[in-house]
Amino acid sequence: MAIEIKAPTFPESVADGTVATWHKKPGDAVKRDELIVDIETDKVVIEVLAEADGVLAEIIKNEGDTVLSNELLGMLGEGGAAAAAPAAAQAAAPAAAPAASAAAADDQILSPAARKLAEENGIDPNSIAGTGKGGRVTKEDVVAAVEAKKNAPAAVAKPAAAPAAAPVFAAGDRVEKRVPMTRLRAKVAERLVEAQSTMAMLTTFNEVDMTEVMALRSKYKDLFEKSHNGVRLGFMSFFVKAATEALKRFPAVNASIDGSDIVYHGYSDIGVAVSSDRGLVVPVLRNAELMSLAEIEGGIANFGKKARDGKLSIEEMTGGTFTITNGGTFGSMMSTPIVNPPQAAILGMHNILQRPMAINGQVVIRPMMYLALSYDHRLIDGKEAVSFLVTIKNLLEDPARLLLDI
Template structure:
């Protein structure tokens, strides 16, 4: 009996998606939970896995087709694969009886296919000897015209496994991963890092069975020359030992002439990020030894001499995420009647509470006690008391939310993203702190998904982490308010008729005057101030 392969259930804000890539062909055998197809929406790429083991019998939605939530994409039947996949089994199976039976059927198929494959055989890479594939960019949705090749994780000739990540494509919303169609190796890269590519553009040529680690037979013998030919410049720039550099990190390494081997990577799999290079530059821990640096400087001197007093300019393209941020911020200012009200909060009680319990908190919850947890909990309580601030505008309708989903602005190399904390009213401070740390890490690694980014009824942004004393945050549509936190600074304050030095923070609440009256905005901010200056109010609900 055939099993249907269905698209995932899309959230309300996502109407449809498009089939980005099929990782299996009709006739291929699949295992349960094996990746079969990717569905791309306007925010993220969703993976569809096999619900059962069997053979892919039908593909009902081709690559590039638009599909709806839970639409049937294909079918899986029982039994082993036939056709092309049968040929693969004949080549790789250890069962000699099954192999000999399939060879008889394959002979007739080979005669019919030989003429069609002659041209492809001539182009096969020296390391492979197997079938060639075009590695294509994902199918972008209508709202995305093109993307940028951010990183190649594999070099020409380097052995890879099926579904292993080959490259990252950066769009204005998310980073999309391009995976290997089979076991083998890249035989040619056609779109270098930094190049612009359109939907389904050919990025590289991939050969099954290629690569230095594929082992055995003809492919194992031929793959070594391929790697030797391709190893030169690419390997020096992309990988040192087991360390892989992100594009922005690689650029900084070249600019500051650093030794990559001395830089500790904090990204996924030890990947070196821009922040790692910045840290190495700051503490001077990755400077090259004099012997290795001198020849490089001598070679570079004729082509790029240093001129004292030279007025240098550099033009770089704006990232797609940055372009989207710019459009949304300008749209918010043009469509919303935005005002900002200010207040200040005395952080004495929270800082004392934090100092008293931070060690115990760390031992109990295995997470550091920061300030954001207090602000999120205080904002949740204030939003319950002032539902207009928690509402959103949808055309000519006002949507009142009976829950508090607070977005927290996170700064990344690619720009500002706002993942959302769900049901913050029921979250503990430890849960808030743990989730924010997770958001920050995944945001820097480009691993935030669609479910993390959508929705949100209110936003908090903390410019104080960068030293901002006062700012005017911009609303994140369709929300109607945003809270700006700032630097804690000691200032002389009048307390009970005496001047005392207190740790103070300015708060800024930007709000949409179409929805929120000035009185409600001011009272919301005053309530937030009272809750923060006396944290016991959060426990007593007063």
Template sequence: MSTDIKAPTFPESVQDGTLATWHKQPGEACSRDELIVDIETDKVVLEVVAPADGVISEVLKAEGDTIQSNEVIAKFDEGASGSGAGEKASEASEEKSSEPEAEPAASGDDKILSPAARKMADENNIDPASVKGTGKDGRVTKEDVMNHIKDGESKPAAPAPSASKAAEPAPMEAGERVEKRVPMTRLRKRIAERLLEATSSTAMLTTFNEVNMAPVMELRKQYKEKFEKVHNGTRLGFMGFFVKAATEALKRFPAVNASIDGDDVVYHGYQDIGVAVSTEKGLVVPILRNSENMSIAEVESTIRDFGKRAQAGKLSIDEMTGGTFTITNGGVFGSLLSTPILNLPQTAILGMHKIQERPMAVNGKVEIQPMMYLALSYDHRLIDGKDAVQFLVALKELLEDPARILLEI
């Protein structure tokens, strides 16, 4: 039974998508719920799986094509078995229709190829005349082309008897400047658009401070093992402390948690904190909903889950939509100081950085302390410098005395 394979239903915020990768080709066997194609939107990569056991009989959209919501992208034959099912059916019909004039040609374009074999030969720039056919009447099958490719890879090409050294391809010279041009992904395009929009449409300013991480590091060292046992393997990291400290500071300075909508200022009575996660395809920002109601253990386990699913492309669009404040940690890559760019329509973003031991004056004495620079980029149209600085100072005080986070003082 033939059925349609359709693109997923896109949310209202997503207009269309791009067909990224076909994981299965026509005639190739598929198992139920096996991944067959990836569709990339400007927010997330969506996966389309096989509706049942069978084979793809026809592909209607090629890689790179623009896809609309619920658009038919392929035809699927349920119950068909074997990777050669589609090919054999094509070969049988071709043989039947060409029987009266079937004269196996010895070489050139007259050589009989199955549709799958011709497609593979074209994709690999192979002359059909050079492939030995093992099918009926000398027909070249897909397996013949595959064997020809394998033989070509395993056997070094013999030089022509009369070939001169001048005819041989010149070896690549040292220092040769090689360039590679690849199209930008939809996700990368969208990131670029939003970054440009943030820098051109806001009055963005960054203020800095530094925090002594020794108290948090000592607390983490003291309770790390016990924390992991009590909370079923959840590790105690630094992000839990920063999210909870930021949540408390946002309560004290509502403007930092607000957003601008046209000529209106929207003050949010909740704290939805986005945590920037780097993936191979670009930066994504999943949201911790109602972080004010989350414990440090819940924050840590949720962020860990976000990280795993982000790398696998499993985050949903809803999980990356919204947010009232963002935290980005460039310190994991070694960044000592940076100025993060706003994540619109939010009006502030916190940048964490590398923890580095530096000499600090403590009670009139020079001591080596693990210090971290903090950067708060904010929209000066809404947030005054005073509020931004005081927000960062409050964050610093909470982190340098972690008990205040629990006591909310």
């Protein structure tokens, strides 16, 4: 009985997807829950798994084709593990299966010649279905298993195709290489252009002295990691906590515009911009205002791993009321981040550098970071934007304020 291979049900925010990679070709054996095909959407790559053992009978939607929710991608026929064996093994007497299952699971009965041949070729006798009397494994059974082992690589699914990397050309080459833009990168480009053309976007800057945060991290990072099951204490959690506190004080920065209405959010869903091979992704920490530093760090670490492995779900990428991006990890000194619609603002972190600062009439060297807040001036006034950024600066320069709520 044939089984339909269908595209998953896309959420309302995703209209359609594109067939990115087929990991099997018609005639290949497929095991239950094995990856068959990747569907790339505007947000993430979705893996479609086999519902049962079988053989890929037909591919209906080829790589590059556009698909809708629950649209038919291909057909899975009956077969399964037996299809991966060579024809010689399949031709063995069908009646042998009951006899094989009756044999002892922990130690097959082998003839001396069969045992020697199995040992020479690294074959586990218990993995061979014996066709001899009483489930006995014959020399011919081992020969068939050896041939199956040789042919096995041909049946193994190819790894997921990596996104097209920037080509490397030799000096003096005047060649060009054209590769299709991934759906994710195309959508990011579209949204960035949309943001710049539909918003009255401004950026305000400030700088923060990271001395206290760095001292706190240095003092407690080992104890923190030990106390929270290996979760490392970084800088991002301090910025997320400071941002959630500042958002409480300046709710317009946490709002969004919906038509002619302003939507104020009584929660802080913080998007954390992550760079991946497929493009920029922004997974969301839900209710970040209720999370501890350890929960924030653990969530961000998990997002980073999922982004590298292409495992982020659409739900993890949807929503968000405010975004933080850290260009400092790549050495950026200053930038003007672009707001992620329909959000109203985005905070940009940058590199920490030792710089001479005038403090109490003395020149001292301090670890300083530039901060940038890009915001939609249709919703947020300059006074609110500047005050919001100064609040984050004050909270980070004196982290005790986060505990005292002052």
